[in-house]
Amino acid sequence: MSHPSRRSFVCTAAGALAAGIVAPALAQGTGRMDGGAKPAAAPGAGRIELPMREFGRTGMKVRVLGLGTLQIGIEHADQDTATKVLNTALDEGCNVIDTAECYMKAETLIGNAVAHRRKDYFLFTKVGHVLNDDETTQWAPEWDEPGILKSVDRSLRRLKTDHLDLVHLHSCGPRILERGEAIGALEKAKQAGKVRFLGYSGDHRPALWALDSGKFDSLMTSLSVADQESIDMLLPVAREKKIGVIIKRPIANAAWRHESADPSEYHYEYWRRLRELKYDFLQGETRDKPGPEGGAGVAMRFTLAHPIDLMIVGSSNPARFRQNAEIVAAGPLPAAQVNEIRARWKQVAQPNWFGQI
Numbered sequence: 001m002s003h004p005s006r007r008s009f010v011c012t013a014a015g016a017l018a019a020g021i022v023a024p025a026l027a028q029g030t031g032r033m034d035g036g037a038k039p040a041a042a043p044g045a046g047r048i049e050l051p052m053r054e055f056g057r058t059g060m061k062v063r064v065l066g067l068g069t070l071q072i073g074i075e076h077a078d079q080d081t082a083t084k085v086l087n088t089a090l091d092e093g094c095n096v097i098d099t100a101e102c103y104m105k106a107e108t109l110i111g112n113a114v115a116h117r118r119k120d121y122f123l124f125t126k127v128g129h130v131l132n133d134d135e136t137t138q139w140a141p142e143w144d145e146p147g148i149l150k151s152v153d154r155s156l157r158r159l160k161t162d163h164l165d166l167v168h169l170h171s172c173g174p175r176i177l178e179r180g181e182a183i184g185a186l187e188k189a190k191q192a193g194k195v196r197f198l199g200y201s202g203d204h205r206p207a208l209w210a211l212d213s214g215k216f217d218s219l220m221t222s223l224s225v226a227d228q229e230s231i232d233m234l235l236p237v238a239r240e241k242k243i244g245v246i247i248k249r250p251i252a253n254a255a256w257r258h259e260s261a262d263p264s265e266y267h268y269e270y271w272r273r274l275r276e277l278k279y280d281f282l283q284g285e286t287r288d289k290p291g292p293e294g295g296a297g298v299a300m301r302f303t304l305a306h307p308i309d310l311m312i313v314g315s316s317n318p319a320r321f322r323q324n325a326e327i328v329a330a331g332p333l334p335a336a337q338v339n340e341i342r343a344r345w346k347q348v349a350q351p352n353w354f355g356q357i
């Protein structure tokens with residue numbers, strides 16, 4: 001069986017969105033830096049009590065650190081590994097699992113691993129791409145109503161559940177959004193009781209359109225030390241409209257870990273940007289230091305310092321959720337450090353450093 005690599009996943013998705021990218025948006029306002037109160041350790045349990053957020057107008061209360069499952073799908077984790085990753089995260093207090101219709105076998109792995117404890121987590125998935133019956137994917141777009149409804153039913157089956165808490169349109173461009181058929185299809189799935197809330201996952205202009213449309217309960221978008229367009233462009237609008245905000249790629253794919261990168265690789269764009277940004281905290285020994293003051297720690301706490309509801313960090317390593325919860329427990333980065341990173345970005349970022357889908 002041949003699987004497309006992470007590279008082809010992103011390349012195809014980027015190509016699909018490119019049609020909608022016309023110009024950088026005008027930046028408006030600034031984000032409020034209230035990453036939340038420092039959580040306390042749960043007495044006796046040894047578990048870190050992650051801060052809880054009201055997710056937009058949905059009534060869902062989500063813990064600020066969720067689990068991304070791109071990695072267990074694209075890296076072809078076996079069931080044992082996926083079962084450990086998912087159950088460990090839930091045991092550590094995670095209450096959101098983010099997946100997608102096209103993360104290879106991820107939905108099936110999740111269904112097998114944690115369907116029996118469905119009440120412990122909110123389940124977020126996406127629609128918009130064809131998946132073959134053998135769970136490889138053609139990465140082909142699937143934005144018509146029959147395709148989307150079929151995708152929702154396939155997700156329900158694979159995830160072994162009777163409802164999806166949130167389904168995002170998976171980074172379609174503005175023409176698909178404006179045509180309305182894809183949104184209408186999700187509304188039908190909601191009326192049928194299969195989907196509770198509707199979201200748009202994407203960046204730049206299409207994400208702004210989605211926020212302004214009044215059709216969505218959630219925006220999933222990129223924000224990190226290497227991707228700051230959303231801070232001024234999208235977050236203030238989302239807050240004003242009380243739309244839940246989920247951050248994907250919150251630690252910039254940890255792209256600094258790679259000594260070199262090929263332009264076709266998933267993390268390449270962030271790797272390239274970070275080489276120009278040359279942040280102090282990503283130099284020398286600090287770069288790979290574990291914990292809140294190391295590279296991943298500072299990057300995650302930067303993202304946490306913005307008005308977001310949830311960060312989805314991806315990993316196929318069962319130990320990661322706990323490590324990342326410890327970073328979150330250190331609280332958002334202090335304003336002075338956030339301002340330094342913002343200033344450096346404003347000095348160095350190119351006009352075409354759009355949010356990465």
Ligand SMILES: NC(=O)c1ccc[n+]([C@@H]2O[C@H](COP(=O)([O-])OP(=O)(O)OC[C@H]3O[C@@H](n4cnc5c(N)ncnc54)[C@H](OP(=O)(O)O)[C@@H]3O)[C@@H](O)[C@H]2O)c1
Pocket residue numbers: 067068069070071098099126170171201202220247248249250251252253254296297312313314315316317320323324357
């Ligand atoms: N369009 C979309 O809708 C879209 C696009 C991209 C992502 N997403 C979602 O968002 C999730 C997160 O995005 P992402 O995975 O692209 O980016 P990310 O969370 O910024 O980075 C994930 C990478 O960071 C590493 N990592 C995690 N914790 C770490 C730590 N404490 N120290 C060092 N490295 C660490 C992981 O590798 P290890 O295996 O070593 O832990 C993984 O390769 C995905 O899993 C997916 O669910 C959605």
